[in-house]
Amino acid sequence: MHPNDAELNEYADASVDASRRGEIERHLEACTSCRQVVAELREIARVAATLELRDPPVRSWTRLERAIKLDAATERLPQNSRNSRRTFDLRVQRALREMSVMGRLAAAAALVLATAVGVQMMRGSAARRPASAPAATATAPAPAPAAAAQSVEAELRQAEDHYEKAIQGLEQIANAEQSVFDPRTAATLQKNLAVIDQAISESRAALRTEPASEPAQQSLLENFKAKVALLQDTVALINEMRKGNEAGAARIVSGLKQKGD
Amino acid sequence: MTTADDAEIVARCRAGDADAFETLYRRHAARIYTLACRMAGSAEDGEDLLQEIFLQAYRKLGSFKGDAALGTWIYRLALNHCLDYVRSRRAKMSKLTETLDADTSFEPLAPRETPIARLDLERAIERLPDGAREAFVLHDVEGFDHKEAAALLGIAEGTSKSQVFKARAKLRVLLGKK
Numbered sequence: 422m423h424p425n426d427a428e429l430n431e432y433a434d435a436s437v438d439a440s441r442r443g444e445i446e447r448h449l450e451a452c453t454s455c456r457q458v459v460a461e462l463r464e465i466a467r468v469a470a471t472l473e474l475r476d477p478p479v480r481s482w483t484r485l486e487r488a489i490k491l492d493a494a495t496e497r498l499p500q501n502s503r504n505s506r507r508t509f510d511l512r513v514q515r516a517l518r519e520m521s522v523m524g525r526l527a528a529a530a531a532l533v534l535a536t537a538v539g540v541q542m543m544r545g546s547a548a549r550r551p552a553s554a555p556a557a558t559a560t561a562p563a564p565a566p567a568a569a570a571q572s573v574e575a576e577l578r579q580a581e582d583h584y585e586k587a588i589q590g591l592e593q594i595a596n597a598e599q600s601v602f603d604p605r606t607a608a609t610l611q612k613n614l615a616v617i618d619q620a621i622s623e624s625r626a627a628l629r630t631e632p633a634s635e636p637a638q639q640s641l642l643e644n645f646k647a648k649v650a651l652l653q654d655t656v657a658l659i660n661e662m663r664k665g666n667e668a669g670a671a672r673i674v675s676g677l678k679q680k681g682d
Numbered sequence: 683m684t685t686a687d688d689a690e691i692v693a694r695c696r697a698g699d700a701d702a703f704e705t706l707y708r709r710h711a712a713r714i715y716t717l718a719c720r721m722a723g724s725a726e727d728g729e730d731l732l733q734e735i736f737l738q739a740y741r742k743l744g745s746f747k748g749d750a751a752l753g754t755w756i757y758r759l760a761l762n763h764c765l766d767y768v769r770s771r772r773a774k775m776s777k778l779t780e781t782l783d784a785d786t787s788f789e790p791l792a793p794r795e796t797p798i799a800r801l802d803l804e805r806a807i808e809r810l811p812d813g814a815r816e817a818f819v820l821h822d823v824e825g826f827d828h829k830e831a832a833a834l835l836g837i838a839e840g841t842s843k844s845q846v847f848k849a850r851a852k853l854r855v856l857l858g859k860k
Contacts, residue, residue: 426851427847430846430850431843461854461858462850462854464798465822465850465854466850469803469807469818469822469823470822472716472803472823473800474712474713474715475715475716476712477712477715477732478729481729481732482704485707485737486704489700489737492737492741
């Protein structure tokens with residue numbers, strides 16, 4: 422009778438009960454499949470113990486250095502401001518985490534869009550090809566257009582959800598910190614946001630009329646991206662103003678004005 | 683015990699020497715990043731954790747007493763941070779981690795013709811469900827015994843054993859498909 426799996430696992434670890442060890446050893450001498458299992462388990466454990474270290478990406482130090490500088494600046498603030506600053510940092514961190522998920526999804530959505538467009542173009546050129554010309558991709562059937570369109574719509578919806586979540590997080594931060602802006606900067610920000618919101622509404626309206634329209638899908642994603650970028654600039658501006666870095670704040674405001682012109 | 687070199691780096695960091703903290707980071711980042719990637723199961727999360735851990739180390743350096751080597755101190759800090767992260771993620775996604783039972787037996791597989799490559803094992807570890815991956819990384823990769831791994835994970839020793847067993851069974855299947 423074969424030893425059970427847990428016993429084989431413990432035997433491979435040399436931690437099986439002494440009373441069972443002899444019996445298992447005798448069984449292994451006669452049973453090729455159990456011997457193979459033990460050998461594989463030992464190999465997994467051996468290789469696991471010798472895995473190599475991975476180097477972090479080069480940008481990791483730059484990110485950390487920036488975070489440390491921000492942290493050091495926070496430490497110099499009075500206690501009340503420091504607490505509100507920590508809350509602010511946590512909220513920014515949460516929103517940015519959300520955005521990194523969103524970025525990956527948006528990239529996936531863009532890839533699906535590109536694939537779907539490629540498929541449509543291939544289909545178009547196949548339709549234009551003279552009947553006598555051989556099909557280049559006869560062995561690789563293209564996905565059904567309905568399935569591809571559904572996949573695009575699903576990816577788009579997912580990316581849209583994540584954009585909206587990130588936008589919501591950033592908006593909450595920006596709204597809570599509105600008081601740091603002078604009236605002119607606040608007006609510029611409002612104007613830029615209104616332009617983007619209008620563009621988002623138009624893309625949505627176009628998609629309602631024609632849900633499979635690739636330009637409308639692309640334009641909605643682009644407008645979401647623009648809104649996230651503007652809100653990121655807003656948060657960066659709040660950061661610079663709280664640090665008292667007038668030059669840094671002026672650079673961001675000038676960028677905002679150029680975008681709004 | 684802390685070395686004279688550790689003590690000097692810590693003193694320079696406490697005095698606000700940014701280069702000293704960079705030296706500390708460069709010395710220990712690979713070990714911490716590797717641990718974070720494996721515990722979290724993805725390089726993206728590992729990178730975020732790396733940043734949070736070193737930021738915490740920077741903030742807590744004042745409390746470093748020198749009872750242990752600086753590397754050990756940072757490693758413990760990192761391990762606790764990674765465990766907090768995986769615990770909180772598990773709380774949010776508990777249902778998704780209980781999908782392993784179908785694979786937890788040692789079915790006969792065709793014998794492998796080549797030894798297991800480290801890269802293949804790294805990729806397969808990423809595909810393990812959270813609970814099994816954490817126990818496997820602590821026990822088989824980081825070298826903790828089941829009692830220590832269980833204490834770190836806040837589970838019973840028997841659960842640590844069964845999670846490692848599940849992980850190995852799953853890895854065997856994943857690596858067998860190569």
